[in-house]
Amino acid sequence: MIHLCIIKVVKMDVINFVRQPWPWYVAGPLIGLTVPALLLLGNKSFGISSSLRHICAACLPANIPFFRYDWKKEAWNLFFVGGIALGGVITGTWLSNPAAMTVHPALATALSGYGIHDFHAMIPEALFSWPALLSLRGMIMMVGGGFLVGFGTRYAGGCTSGHAIMGLSTLQWPSLVATVCFMIGGLVTANFILPFILSL
Amino acid sequence: MSNKWFSQLKFLIAGIVFGIVFVKAEVISWFRIQEMFRLQSFHMYGVIGSAVLVGMLSVWMIRKFRIKTMEGEAVIFHPKKFSKGQIYGGLIFGVGWAITGACPGPLFAQIGLGATAIFVTLLSAIAGTWVYGKFREQLPH
Numbered sequence: 464m465i466h467l468c469i470i471k472v473v474k475m476d477v478i479n480f481v482r483q484p485w486p487w488y489v490a491g492p493l494i495g496l497t498v499p500a501l502l503l504l505g506n507k508s509f510g511i512s513s514s515l516r517h518i519c520a521a522c523l524p525a526n527i528p529f530f531r532y533d534w535k536k537e538a539w540n541l542f543f544v545g546g547i548a549l550g551g552v553i554t555g556t557w558l559s560n561p562a563a564m565t566v567h568p569a570l571a572t573a574l575s576g577y578g579i580h581d582f583h584a585m586i587p588e589a590l591f592s593w594p595a596l597l598s599l600r601g602m603i604m605m606v607g608g609g610f611l612v613g614f615g616t617r618y619a620g621g622c623t624s625g626h627a628i629m630g631l632s633t634l635q636w637p638s639l640v641a642t643v644c645f646m647i648g649g650l651v652t653a654n655f656i657l658p659f660i661l662s663l
Numbered sequence: 664m665s666n667k668w669f670s671q672l673k674f675l676i677a678g679i680v681f682g683i684v685f686v687k688a689e690v691i692s693w694f695r696i697q698e699m700f701r702l703q704s705f706h707m708y709g710v711i712g713s714a715v716l717v718g719m720l721s722v723w724m725i726r727k728f729r730i731k732t733m734e735g736e737a738v739i740f741h742p743k744k745f746s747k748g749q750i751y752g753g754l755i756f757g758v759g760w761a762i763t764g765a766c767p768g769p770l771f772a773q774i775g776l777g778a779t780a781i782f783v784t785l786l787s788a789i790a791g792t793w794v795y796g797k798f799r800e801q802l803p804h
Contacts, residue, residue: 481687484687484689485684485687485688486688486709487688487705487706487707487709487710487713488709488713490687490688490690490710491688491710491712491713491714491716491717492713492714492716492717493680493684494681494684494685494688494690494710494714494717495713495714495715495716495717495718495721496717496718496721497677497718498717498718498722499718499721499722499725500677501674501677502721502722502725502732502738503725503730503732503733503738504673504674504677504732504733505670505674505732505733506732506734506736506738506739507674509718511766511767511768511771512766512767512792514767515767515788515789515791515792516792518789518792519792519793519796523793525797527793527796527797528799529796529797529799530796538671539674540674542671542672542675543675543677543678543681544767544768544771545675546674546675546678546679546680546681546682547678547679547681547682547768547771547772547775548678548682548771548772548775549675549678549682549775550678550679550680550681550682550683550684550685550775551682551685551771551772551773551774551775552775552776553679553683553775554683554686554687554776555686555775555776555777558683558687559686564689564694566694566698567698567701567703567704569703570694570698570701570703582694584778585689585691585692585693585694585695585773585776586691586693586764586773587694590693591693591778591781591784592778592780593779593780595780596780596783603762604762605763605780605781605783605784605787606783606784606787607762608762608763608784608787609763609770609783609784609785609787609788609790610759610787610788610790610791610794611755611756611758611759611762611791612756612759612760612763612765612766612767612770612784612788612791613759613767613787613789613790613791613792613793613795614752614755614756614759614791614792614794614795615752615753615754615755615757615758615759615791616756616766616767616788616792617791617792617795617796618748618751618752618795618802619748619749619752619753619755619756620743620746620748620749621743622756622767622768623711623760623766624766624767624768626743626749626753627711627715628711628714628715628718629718630743631715631718631719632715632718632719632721632722633722633740633742634719635742635743637743637744637745637746638743638749640745640749640750640753641749641750641752641753642753644749644750644752644753644754644756644757645753645756645757645760646757647753647754647757648753648754648755648756648757648758648760648761649696649699649700649758649760649761650757650761651757651758652700652757652758652760652761652762653697653701653761654700654701656758656761657697657762660762
């Protein structure tokens with residue numbers, strides 16, 4: 464009986480621990496382990512944005528040379544991103560954190576000036592939701608932002624996973640150039656351009 | 664053929680694990696990305712930095728001990744060639760990253776998490792990739 468109680472308490476603790484947001488020193492190394500995992504599972508280079516290219520090649524190649532290749536050979540990448548979506552489903556269903564996000568006070572203050580007061584979800588509904596899509600601000604952020612992500616990653620030949628993590632892990636200097644440019648683009652946008660978009 | 668699909672299952676499982684870590688570390692949160700670019704939090708720098716360190720160490724070990732893949736093949740690394748695309752494309756992606764608060768991976772996780780409207784963002788990202796492919800020859804590289 465006592466044993467059962469102890470097991471129950473330990474189990475509760477584990478679940479509570481898993482439900483909390485994971486610190487960077489747990490998540491970062493786990494993300495880093497994706498690099499050797501994919502290499503050893505099937506000689507695959509970690510990269511996510513390529514999946515967008517494979518979707519183009521599979522659905523709408525339109526005789527464009529860039530999309531004329533055997534995407535089925537790269538199907539693993541589509542399974543991988545499908546898994547990421549499933550991981551989202553699993554976490555949302557069983558492992559989600561019931562508490563609101565803790566957002567830096569300065570960010571919270573700045574955002575409330577643009578009518579964003581709800582910090583409960585990871586993605587602010589005021590900006591990213593079906594109703595928001597009908598506003599100019601939401602349209603620019605969801606459609607315009609998405610376009611730049613897809614265009615920019617392919618132009619750069621990779622995203623945060625392909626360049627910043629896989630590229631830097633294998634000591635590729637072009638990936639360092641790309642990573643620095645990601646950060647410059649993001650820093651300038653978040654601090655100088657986004658406040659304008661948010662005020663729309 | 665069925666064996667071929669079955670062999671893809673391991674990548675699906677790797678994706679699931681990766682997706683769970685993504686969500687639990689709040690890497691997919693728009694707020695965390697804003698904090699990163701506004702230099703208000705160390706979290707994202709810690710995640711990316713420690714991921715790179717672990718990745719580097721793993722690659723070093725694979726090379727040093729000539730670790731083989733599950734099928735017994737030698738591990739192949741694909742060197743990345745420099746082009747101006749890494750600068751122009753990198754800057755453009757950076758702008759998109761700050762606006763959407765997501766790189767391509769988190770987009771998939773956000774949809775799975777239930778933010779179905781992000782499907783529009785994903786479709787737009789696919790469109791962006793397509794437009795790049797269409798006009799690739801005219802763009803400076």
